[in-house]
Amino acid sequence: MYRCGGEPIGETGSVYDDDLSALAETPAEEIVCVDCGGPCHLITPAREDGQWYVGDIVAYRCRDCRDRWDIELPPIDTDLAND
Numbered sequence: 001m002y003r004c005g006g007e008p009i010g011e012t013g014s015v016y017d018d019d020l021s022a023l024a025e026t027p028a029e030e031i032v033c034v035d036c037g038g039p040c041h042l043i044t045p046a047r048e049d050g051q052w053y054v055g056d057i058v059a060y061r062c063r064d065c066r067d068r069w070d071i072e073l074p075p076i077d078t079d080l081a082n083d
């Protein structure tokens with residue numbers, strides 16, 4: 001997660017060079033603001049086909065403090081499906 005302006009927030013250093021064309025999970029419509037705990041709504045529209053890909057940057061805008069949060073979509077975590 002990155003604050004607008006590029007200041008890294010939380011976990012960094014994840015690179016998925018080999019998965020840039022891989023499908024990602026659909027981003028949540030709403031997340032919780034890291035700064036104030038308010039609701040941040042997704043402001044990035046989906047593609048026409050409704051697909052999301054790993055490495056896509058989606059932006060959220062906080063309703064309360066108006067901060068913007070940019071999130072790079074991670075790959076679908078297939079490890080959880082292992083039985």
Ligand SMILES: [Zn+2]
Pocket residue numbers: 033034035036037038062063064065066067
């Ligand atoms: Zn906020």
